Amino acid sequence: MQNKGLVKFFAIIFALVSIYQLSFTFVTNHYEDKAKAFAGGDSTKELQYLDSIGNQTVFLGQTFNEVRAKQINKGLDLEGGINVTLQISIKDILKGLANNSKNATFNKALAEAESQRQGNQSYLDAFYTAFDKESKGNVKLASADIFANRNLSEITVGMSDSQVKAILDKKVKESIESAYRVFRERIDKFGVSQPNIQMLGDTGRILVELPGAKDVDRIKNLLQSTAQLEFWETYKVDEIGNYIMAANEYLKTTEKQPAQNAQAAKTENKANSDVEALLGTVAKDSMGNTANKEFNPLLDLFAMGGQQGSPILGYFQTKDTVKVNAYLNRADVRNLLPADQKYARFAWGKPSKKAPDLVELYALKTNREGIPPLSGSVVTSAQDEYDQFSRPVVGMTMSPKGAKIWEELTGKAYTENSNIAIVLDNIVYSAPGVTSGPISGGRSSISGDFTVADAKDLANILRAGKLPAGADIVQSEIVGPSLGQQAIDAGMLSAVAGLIIVAAWMAFYYGRAGWYANVALLANLLFLFGILASLGAVLTLPGIAGIVLTMGTAVDANIIISERAKECLRKGMNLADTIKESYSWHGAMRPIVDANVTHILTGVILFAFGSGPIKGFATTLLIGIATSLFTSIFIARIFMDRDVKAGRSLAFCTGITKNWFTNFHFDFLKVKKFTYGLSLIIVVVSFASFFVNGFDQGTDFVGGRTFQVKFDKEVTANEVSDKLGEVFGVNVEAKVFGNKQQLKLTTKYKVEEEGAAVDQEVNEKLYEGLKGYYSSPMTYEQFVNATEGKTLGVIQASKVGPSMAKDVKQNAYWAVLGSMAAIFVYLVISFRKWQYSLGAIVSVAHDVIFVLGIYSLTYKFMPWHMEIDQHFIAAILTVIGYSMNDTVIVFDRVREYIAGKTKGDFNKIVNDSVNTTLSRTINTSLTLILVLLIMFVFGGDSIRGFIFAMLIGIIVGTYSSLFLATPVLVDTMPRKDKEEIERRHKEAQEELIAEKA
Template identity: 30%
Template structure:
């Protein structure tokens, strides 16, 4: 085990060197990177929105809007087709998802079905070659034809709308001059837009929120508009309002002269006579012809330029406009004129898009998060490194060198994958530093045991690495399962945490059994030690005599009482749900005079009819956290809240972070979180059952469920906000607790093989004592890393880290007093491992030296 061939040595150090080279650009200043030759690696990790600022917006296509639009089009098609076929009809109406028409003469029914047959033709072939029919025809009674939108047809329209919307949004966002935006489909009817480094998130929302359906229509001057408002508009006309303040009503003919589809260009310019901002436009040949003909026939009349059913302007036609170009004037500012030009150039969206989730971080808060993450990382690394040096001496130095290589490999992999580094991702790296030394601790404690049994130092290290392999793999694989589930159920920053944690697990196992072992081999060849290096670890006895099993009933009673109390508490006290799970808005602001004013802000927002607004001061620079409950008007009402708060407070406060979660998304996130925890339990049960016995799997799941219940109780008792980060914290605690439990279970299985006649309670007690030093040391290093994160990582992740800190204590307790003793209740027997004993003895007897 301590011999390495030359090619293995070269391969190990090639991997480490490659990791260092690829990670190095992340700590070099940009000026240095620019001066490097072209062949040198310069790629750096992509910073998440919480570290560099920007916007994360989730848009949903309005399915009902598409249904209504398709029903209107169907009515028009039926009207046209029946008129062209000279078939009399009546009762052309639409309700729900159906349009029906009655043929006046029953003898024309067959002729009508033939004329309307194109409406039921397939619009596309499905994925498996099945034709998709958008409308189905039914005849409830003779002469009554009913066309109903099919589910397949609606899904086809939604899918097409999403695809087209992605293209339109991409053109709009690119017009803003942003760098590396992310625009992609999310689910069946949603679009995710992420724009990093955006200085004005509000402008992005305004650009994305407009459908931008531009039409040129005539103004109906046959009756006064007020008469149409008070009575009933003439047939074929609709009352629309202008964008002025106050809005001006116009009576607009429904007939569209030219639409925005005929535009080929639009630019923000200035009127040469008034110097006011205007938008110049140019039609294609077809649009220019239709527009010229309409203006030629309607000289002296008003025509309206309508954008999303609002009148931008309604100028008079003084003379025919036959050049195919013109200007749109209104109460424009330079930016609003430019934004309108952007919308017109990009084209109209095929359907209304609703913002169902928004997470915006200002650049100043992103800079603060980077500074906090760097400080927390440095402090956490210093504490872990110092702890290992004090505990293991020279071996601690070896573990720290492996840890440094481990961190470099994590950063290198993140860089190569193009993964996004978030603040929770930094937390994942810091937590990995604490957990990474666990593998070395397991190995070193095995070496101590081997040495204590009288073996030579070479034999002790050889046997220590060999015996620790299965334990380290099992312990880390269970944590990897949690990281994978966390990635698939999480969103945004939570995924960043899962990615770094998962990569860290893989690199930890690699460095522990390659680099650490190679460094130990070199140390042996050069210094030829005769004894285990001295450190504080020598004060931890290898075989303490703590009677854990004597107190197991007390542990069961205490845990049972605490669990029942938490469950009972849930019936009388609810969670302090964050906006992730109940919807609403969270706004972090900073006073421009750096003076905290929660009372004043609460009073100013009280008159906006937003419900029970919470205003909380934190930090020392006039920072406030405003929480607004979910609104009754649905997803669109949530966006109105932010606009109202911004209008009220923008003169006195800088908006550093905005999170808006609509009721649609909040319900989905709550369900996803529940599924994530349930799946993690099932996955761990299956894996441990497969690797050990069913008693071990059930014991691990019960003890882990106990940990989850206690953590939930901490959230309820302390009133901590329960959000997506809380789910991530619970899953992290599950991973840590299972890691601890698997190490103990592995030792119990080994002891059962060794002492077949020993009573099970004594076997478990011996195993708990033999792994106690590892449990203490691993818990200590993880806590040191977490404490650094809690005090220096910033407000954003403090509650997340606090829950994990509590979870480390609870997980350690449950591993000792719940997971192990449960095996007695499940009638675990030593003879279960009888078939494995001969294999284990043969493996032990094999000479080392690979």
């Protein structure tokens, strides 16, 4: 090895840097453990403790905050917390840029883009396609009633569509970046340690990861609020009441009276009790008189009517708001409004903490343009504070222009004895009257039924500013901290067990050379974790699986080198020449490089098409490949060269294993008809199962909501499924997850509807349906929110919207096909003959179909989950990488033997070459299978299906490399090429005989 001193120097420096980078993680863990001990389970006290030491110097002259920023970040599956993917509405941005244009072509193109978007096509590109189709060249984007408006000075009438598109691309990108900054500021003020916020390419999606976050509903409200603050005058009951009565009378003529039942009576009693809780009375005026037996379509929905002189028109149950909206927004019903009220807008209040099932109805005095007299753009600062009664409120300061308008608006309200509604994101937070004259100076406050946290969040939102467009949560995942700790324990146990098994086998099989490989493996792990820490990479449970898998593949290069060395020693080479030959390009280096390039291609495609935990798996896999190559090629050789220098012998085996897996003479080509037939049966049965049984597709692929719920006693999945089906009104699938005290619940209930209110409704229904299955009472907050040490209730939840599921599925297809195509091209370039690539691709396709077939055939009765999701795709791509790796090692030896001087016909040459790789194939497969078995047993329920796919894939991949790829290569090789190879080998043998003679 050239420049041994330089290699040693870099190895030592690399090791020291890795230890330095990892030291920050150990120091951070030390102080976080102290914080937990101090807090005694109180998460608020824990955060306060960590905040108090944030600026204290704790390590190497650096503060705790600086040290914590350099530790290895743990993903949500290890730390617990909340992960959401937000979709910024490009449609809303375009409507805003077009000044809410009423142009028919423009609006039809917006609708078409939403419904006809293809695969990973961006909404903006879909809009351009739809607009070109709808306009047919007759309508231009730069029309005065579309984008050439006063809000968009960069675009003028007469510009070409291509010029306008360039400007729109820029504007949309700026809007998404603006949204990103707003989210960043909101989250930074929330107090979560190490939040991760990133834009996902140009998709308009923003990923937000909040490790340790616990209050689910609060986080979702914080993220989805657009902060569209408006101030409107309101109508009072006595002003709008006649319209309500007229609307009710009209609806009597158009609506059918529903059948009365016992459930309706229960609902009414519930409404009465909620009103009592809210107002302490059940007094009702004519608009809320439920004693009247006559059918009143609108009035019957009132839980209670508003009082004379009040801006609150009445109280309604939350479930009835959709029907009320439908009635009041109908064109024929709105025609009943008096001329001076025709622009009235109905808006709902914020649900009360005392009666969360009830909500207030208001009527706002809007205008033709729908532009409020005062908006949130005038607010210059906001802070949470307390009013004179010590109730939490949000204080606001306005700009001079806003202060003047506010003074005029409050002056008018005072004179007319009216109210001003403070509306945030179309929700009325409060509608106070003005009792002491115009308010000057621009100081005001928002009051409501706030907790301290509510007031803090609202002030935070107003300070950060409004979003340029709506943001919908298209994917979310919530992981409780106790589940995260279980994942850490399971991952560490499987990693340590895997390391011990691999190290023990290498030492047992290869003797001292195996110990050198183990030292290289330990160095590999040190370098791997050091790089993860220095890059600020996020460690996830699949990432740990990637590390454990790296341990299995890391020794592969050492196995290839050791097997080559044994062959050289058998030929009579001395140790120095043996080591030199083994590490040469014509020795072990070429197959090692070819095998690892196929792995790298798979990892790159995984990283490009995966998301979240899959990127973590790909990251550790790619880094592990790089570090294992370095340690296998350089670290292990340093010790071997020392043996040569010291004159010590090195056998690359032990007395027991000396003749293991040697002198194989199996005819792989002779049994090809049998293996072809077996593989054909496998493929046919698998495809039949695809059509008959289908797959257990996870929510990643089909969309839906998933909850992992822990009970304090055993429950029956079917019973829970039936109960939740009654509560939700749609099917809720329940499966045992790990043991009968834990269920995985999946439903498509309102998965297409976005908004924090919908998510909260789902959580509340889930709580109502499941609270009876607990021995001890559990509150809604205890059931839903993640708390330290939590072991019951919702310990993990996820949601994937239909658009996100469609993109995930599309990415999965491209990832699998792309990896196979990339490897096919690489093998054509490396081996110079397409027959090698074809043999490898047939082998890999067979393996993928086999694994899919196993999942399709057995998912209904296996005791663990076998869902087809992103984790499964990661497993499939890993199988592709391994199968290619194994096949490439075999093909490299075939190529070597074809180019050499082996005697015999073409089939014998190929058989001999395959037999000589069996020792390597068995050893590598065996170490990987043992590691995966350990992970399968100890790795935890959440990754068992993921590991099972890899385990089956490794086994079938070993079979296909030997019994399928090689026969395909032989059968597709042109006859003239075979004859040429046989002729050349015959001549070489005759020359050898002549030389000996």
